[in-house]
Structures are given as structure tokens and as C-alpha cells.
Amino acid sequence: MTHEIYAFLRGPMVWISLTVFLGGSVYRLASMWRLAKKKDAVIFHYISVFYSLRSLLHWVSPFGSLNMRKNPAMTVIAFIFHVCLIATPVFLSAHVILVKESWDISWWWMPDHMADLLTVIVIGCCLFFAGRRIKRPDVRYLTSVSDYLILAAIAAPFITGLWAYHQWPAFSAMMLLHMASAEILLMMIPFTRLNHMLFFPFTRGYMGSEFGAVKNAKDW
């Protein structure tokens, strides 16, 4: 039974989750594009590549905006979180090996103790964000159950992965959970607030264009 689940998660489910993630992302972007063309056609006339990039560049650089400088802890944690969140799964040796075995392509991977550290950082950041949601009244006010669920969904593959790697009790079940939770997370991206990953360049770029090209002002 366990083996069958493993095989499913290792095989078809990978394809399913990748398809949902990629297909869903393309669908979301394309349908939003179509909706914009239909109902907000005017915004396309104000998008400026130069000012979009100018704004984006400031907002992807640590401390590139005033608000980042005003909240140094949040800035550092948010940047580290996003870097680790993406780097850990992509450069984890086990993942690279899996890909190598499946498709015979590979890339640099990080030493396992480093992956451990990054994983702990991601989990720590999730705890920080959860703590922030609980502690800061303004954030608590904004937070709904779904926000905690999203945080949990992000933390889950990292916690279970760490567990399985270190072969703590019931690690083989954890491995299944790890795979399942990671695949779920991937599929959630286009359809939850995690879609900020998709829309960030557009919302920021549009605001950058409006501020830069029309209003002659900075937006960072």
C-alpha cells in the first residue's frame, strides 16, 4: 500500500501537480489578460517597460524602498524566506538526483547540511510570519484562516522533508506527506494568494508605470 502511494506521488502526481501549477499559472495569467483587455483596456496604454522595470528593480532589491528600510527585520526575513523557499527545493541534492534519474538532467546542488539550514530558515520564517500575524494587531485584523492555512501549506513540505531526511520516527510516512504536501503547495500557487508570485510583476510594474510615466514620481 505504502509503496503504491509512493509510486503514485513519485510518478503521476508529479505530472499532475506540475501540470496544474504551470497550466493553472498560464490560465490565470491568460484569463486575467483577457479580462483586462475586455474591461480595463485602458491600462495597457499606460504600461511602460522602462518604468515597470525601474520600479520592479527597486522592489526586488533588499532595502530598495523606503518601507523596507523602515522595517529592516521584516525586509531581511522576507528576502531570506523567499530565497530559501525557492532555492531549497531547487538545489536540494535529493531533488536533483531524482530529476537526474528521471530525465538525465542535473545542475548544481547544495551540501545537505546547507539544505538543512535553509529548511530550518524557511520553517523559522513561517513561524515568524505566523507570530507576526498573531502579534501585530493590524496584521491580525487582516488575517483570516486561509492565511494561516497558506503558511501551513508552505511550511509542511519543509517540515516533513526535514523529518524524513533525518529519519525521525515514522519517517517513511513523512516522506509520503512531504511529497504530497509539496505537490499540493505547487498546485495551490495559481489559485490562492500565493498567486502574488504570478501577479507581482504586473501590479508593481503597472504602479511603476503610472508613477513614472504619468505622475513623474517614484513609487518606492
Next chain:
Amino acid sequence: MTKHSVTDVIGIPDEGIDKGAEKLTPEKITRVIRKLLDEEGGARLKVYMETCVHCGLCSEACHFYLSNDNDPKFAPAGKVKQTLEHIIKKKGKVSVAFMKRACEVAFTECNLCRRCSMYCPFGIDIAYLMLFVRRICHRLGMVPQYIQDTAHSHSATMNQMWVKEDEWIDTLQWQEDEARDEIPDLRIPLEKPGADVFYSVIGPEPKFRAQLIYQAAVIMHAAGVDWTMPATPGWDNSDMCMYTGDQEMVARLKKVHFEAAMRLKTKRIVMGECGHAFRSVYDVGNRLLGWKMPPLRLMHALEFYYELFRDKKLTVKQKYEVPVTLHDPCNVVRGGGLHEMARHVIGETCTEFIELHPNREHNYCCSAGGGVINCGPPYAKKRVIGNRVKAEQLAAAKAKGAKTIIAPCHNCHGGLEDIVKYYELDMEIKFLGDIIYECIDKGQPED
């Protein structure tokens, strides 16, 4: 400084909202909202609503939030939560009581200043979202009484203050007469075809601050500008319909304004020192009419003054010696990038300039903008309480010696006057035009 209670801030009685609400049923609310979401709720709305990760990084951008002791209800995203988020989640099935509160939030707790868009990592335009709520309120017939009355004035007279056609002309002629006592060959040229500059002002100028037209005429005269003002509607560039959510009227108002300038074959429109009018003419009304940018060259007074000094059209006789500070108005700085030009003019006319902190694009709103001051006396205290940080910011400049606040925007003027009074700051507020008028060589005849 007086203590205030929460009832000064939330649940303020307002005939426009209360009586408007009496006519509503939940069914009507749902019907109106769904129709509006269907017709006008496009990708922008959807993406903004779905992208917000509830991080709260916008909170500290908002003077209402900071001034109300970090009350989460006043955080920008908190305002979205109390309004659109619930409306969209419920697909418009919201109660009358909910809409009353949403109306209060959108009209009196947000100045649409866009400072939060500079703090949101995603650049979510919360002002746009609040305007969407206002648009819903407009469609529901539930808008604060005072600003709705102003919108009615716009519709009936094409100006903000119920100024009748003859009263406008008469005021200009009266100001011309007054100014001639000082400068005998001064003229306020009415309906002069082919003039270089079409000068437009906001409704309150002829109504309450006619001396500003006088001053503008003196500056135009001293600089040798070929200018005119229309004797028809279209003289008022202001626009409270932009803030009540009545976009159809915005288009109508801006058409009348642009066409007055086009009819007179003027080459450019110069506007008096008003921020929201600039937003309306430069950024909003033109789009509603199909123009990407304004059809004619458009200059806010700040840019015009800057040009006059840059081209040495004005000479300063005696600089203004009282130490000054500058309040950067949202709509011409965050909305027009005119901050350095303002500083250039201050450099030409004032001996001592002390910066406010934060400043330029990051300056705090005056809390009067976005139509909030136009919601009238019921909200005056709320608006002032909601901008304690502005008082602190001004007090810091005062501690460094600043005595005069230059606020090149009408709403800012009104807002800052109330703040200065309430927080007992004892500072004087001036338009940049006031300073220029005082300083320049007016070309009076020698005695």
C-alpha cells in the same frame, strides 16, 4: 489639545448616508453591486483583491492608522477588509448596516492619497479600491451629504460652489477693479481669443478666496503673460464628482473645462494651486473622455511659477524672510512630480527653507484630500484626529524654526488650517502664490 472619544471618529450621523440607507434593501444592494462588478469590476480589481497577502506592510503608510494609535481599522488593507473584501466574498450580499460603515470608511477614512501604494510591495492601488467602493455608494445613493451637495452643484452649474454665471464674471471684474488701485494697467482678460494661457481655478476661489485671483492677475501682469479666463462655465477645474464616484459627471465637467480652453484657442491650461483639480484634469477626467493625456498642454501653478522664475519673467524685489516649510500635496507631488519645482520657487523667493520629514513623494497627506474635507463639518474633528502625525511632523519643523507652512493646494490649506488650530501649532499657512505676490516686483508705477 482636547481629548476625543471613539464617537468622534466612527458612526458619525450623516443625512446623506443615513437617509440614503433608509431607501435601501439588501436586495437592492446586491443587485446594484453585482451589476457594477459585472460592468466595471475588471482585471485590476480582481488582481488587486487576490494578490494582497494581508501582510500589513501598508499600515504605516497611512496617517489615519498612525494617528489613531495604530488602530487596525484604519490600516489601508484594513479598510479594504471592511469594504470590498467582504463585498466580493459575499458577492454583494451585504447588509444595509454594512454598507453604511463601508461608505463611512471609503469617504471619510481614506484620502485616496496613494501613499500606501508606495508601501505595498505589490503596488496595489488601494485608492482605486476605495474609489470603487465610493462608486458603489454613488450607485446606491448613499453618499455623505456635503460632498453630494457639491456634486449636485457641479452638475447644475459646472462649478463646485453653486456660483452663478454672472457671479463668476462679476467677481473677476471686481478683482480687476481692486487690482487696478494697485496696478492701474492691470487687466483680467475675459474671453480673449488666442491667448497663450487659459487660467482656470476652483469654485471656492471666486466664492471665498477671490484675492487669489487678484494675486494671480498681478503675477500674470508682472510676468507679461498673455492670458485669459472664460466668461462661461468651464472656468472651474475642480471636481468632487471624481470623489463621489459619479464618473459620468466627471467626464461632463472635464469636457466643459477642456472645451472652454479649446474654444478660446489657448495653447495651454494653467491651473491655480489646487491638487485634486490637477488629479482630475491631468489624470482622471481626460481618461474618462478618451484622452491618454490632457488634450492641451496642462500646467499646475507650481510648474508655471517654476517656468516664470526659470525664464526670469519675474524678479524678486524682497525675499520672504520668515522661515518657511513646504507641505508637498499628494496630488501634485505623488501625482505630478512637481516637488523639485516647488523647491526651486521657494529658493527664489524665501530666505530660509526647512524641510518637513518625511517629504516629497513620502509626505503625509493633509487628511483633507480625496474629498474628505468636502464631506463637511460632521467629519472635521475625525479628520484632524486622524492626522496627528501631520501635527507632529509640522511641530518638528517648527522646532527647527519654521513659522510659515507653504501648501500649494486648496484642500491642503483647509486641512492644515484645522490641524494647526486643533494642535495649537501657531503657524501661518500660505499658498506659494501668496509668497510670490509678496516678493516680486509688481511693476507698480513709481510714486
Next chain:
Amino acid sequence: MEYSQWDWDVGKRVIADVNQWRNAFNRVEEPYVSPDGETIAAIVEIEEMVFSVCENGVPWENQFDKIWYLRFGPDNVPSALVSSDAAWTVATAGKPWENQFDFVWNMQFGTDGKYITVAAQSAGEYFAVTNDTPWKQKYPTLNNLTISKDGKNSAAVVQTRPFNSGDIFAFQQGCYSVAVNGKIWDTNFLNLWEMSFSPDGRHLAAEARSTLYDYTIVADGAPWNKTFSSVWKPKFNPIDGSVSAPVKGPGGWTLACNGEALWDKAFLQLWHHQYSADGKTIAAIVVPRFGQWTIAVNGVPWPETFDNLVTDLVFSPDGKRVACSARTQGKWTIAADGRRWKNFFDMAWAPVFSPDSRHVAAKVEKDGRFFIAVDGRVLRQTFSALWEPIFSPDSTKLLIRGIEDEKTGQYCRYVFKLSDLV
């Protein structure tokens, strides 16, 4: 004198030396010129606070405390709004009307200049006055004064019901109507704005808003049975008398006739539509793509568009051609029949068609000098002040009215043979 009887002899005639006026008077305001070019006039200050109008160097006998809005009527006679002892009236060729008012403004001429109408206010009451005869009825407010083609009829939006300051709900009941020659329609609206008389002056149509959200067209007091999210100024078909107006629906702006769509195309903007004289063709200023302005003739937009604005739409007398002035990329130009002139200017005035519809001329400005351009060619002669050109009745000559040199200040009237110009 009739247009055909104007002096159409080729040549240049000096009419007046405006600069000399500056020596004679305290102050000389900007001059205006009669359509036939025979008269130049300006408001002048004779001595402190004593004003008159100087016509070809001769001031009016009557003097006033204040004068504004000097304009020539189509009959080449100047009128102005004048004030004595704080009372205002109209003076034509120096002769004031007998009636006086607390204020007058918005002076309008009928096509032959025989009828002059102004908006007037006395003791806080508002009305219109045509040729010294005020409306019998007076109203608390008056806006959008409109006259019929011949100038004999006048109409305005007036307040018909009182409401207290700030009473938004009373306002929303509808407190305005239209008064035609003083008499009001029996329906009230929230707002009424721009209006048109039918060519014979017997009917009137207006833009209206019946609730905060419902816009429609009202003809002779009766609203169309359809409402729109917005409307612009209605016009009468000169032949069948039907009323059409730009209306905004869910798909954008289109042209509607008596409530029903007239054009099958929608635009992002559509306004200032005009009928050709035979009523068969309608042209309008439209926006086919956001930020791009042009003219549509019977619903078909010109391929050429302009990114700043299009204005001054004019039909040729035969109704076959359309011209306009336009601004694109910050520069003005003239366009006719869908084609833009090659030249760009700092300003372009309304184009003028020749009576035979073959030629288009316009006054244009560049680098502070004024020019006349005909069919896309700019005449060499430049002016420091210039008025719109006028073609002779036989379309062979062009009347140009201008001051060549600011220093000499000589206002001249030129008649050129078109064949010599182009």
C-alpha cells in the same frame, strides 16, 4: 451690407492704424474685426474708468463705466456689454438698449445679426433678453442660454422648484426645466445641459439627467423612452426634423435617433456630430481607439487619427467634404477628407470652406506669427494679428484681415485671387 456686395476687388486696403490708438487712449484692449474686414474695433479707456469702443479710429460717442465682450455681429456691426452707474445693458454700434439690468452676459447673434440675445440678471432674478425685450418670466437661476438659428427664439435651463442649500434629496426630485422664450416645459429634471433648436426655431432638444444615473434626450419637454449612462448635445436633422444625439451604452458611445441606434458602430467617445445641409450625412468627432481622435462620417472613422484632439468639425456647403483642426504630438494641423495637411503649427483655427466646397483655408500660428493656409499650402505673408479668412461668393478670391507689422500697427484688408495664391 450683404456678403456678395462686400468689396471683392483684388488688392490691399489700409483700414486703420491701431498703434495710433495707443497714443490717443489710456488703454486699448485686443481689437476685433468685422466679417467684411471694413471695421476694426477695440475697447478703449479714454480716461480713468471711462470706457468706449474705438471703431476705425473713432470712439463711440457714448462712454461707459465699463465695457466687456466686444464682438461683431454677422451684419458687421459691433456690439458690447456696457455698464453705466452700475447698470448693464447691450450697446450696438455705440447705442445702448433702453432696458438696463444688474448684469448681462453670454451675448449671442442670430445668423443675419439682426437679433441679439443676452443672459440677464436683475434683483437676483434671471432671464434672457432679445433685442432689448426681456422674457416676461424670471427665474432663480439660468444656464446654457441657447438661441435659434435666426436668433428670434431663446431658451435656457432654469430652476423651477426651490430647494434649501444642502438638501440633496430635494435636488434629486428634479428642480430644473427649460424655459423657451421664457415659458417653461412642464416636466422637471435633475439636470439639463446643452440644447439645440430645430432649424426653423420651433422645436428644442436638450441633454438631460432624470435621476443621478439616467441620462436621456428631451425634445420639447418629452424625454426619449430610453435612458443611457450619458448623452451629449442633440441635433435636429435639417430635413426631416428628427433628433439625434451621441449616447453611451454598455458598448461605448454611438449615435442614436429618437432613442434608437443610428450608427451600428460604437466608439470610446463620440461628440459634436453635425448634419450636412441635405441631412444625408452626419459627421462626428470620435475616438476609435483609446487616445486616438478622428472624424467619423456616417459611422465610418477616418483611418488617420490624432493623439491630442480633434475640434472645429466643419462640413463643406455641398455636404460632401468634412474638415477639422487637430492637435497631434503637441502640434496643431488641419485635416480635410481624412487627410492631414503636411504642415504643423502652434495653433490652428477652424477651417473654412469655399462656397463651391473646393477649397479649405485656415488661420494658423507658428513661432508667434500668424499665417493663412489654403489647401495645405501656407501663404508667405505673415501677420502679427490675423482673423479667419473668408472666401468670395464665387470662390475665386480670399479675404484676409490682418495686421502685418506690430510696429506700424496698420490693420489692412486684403483680397487675393485664389489662383495667385495656390
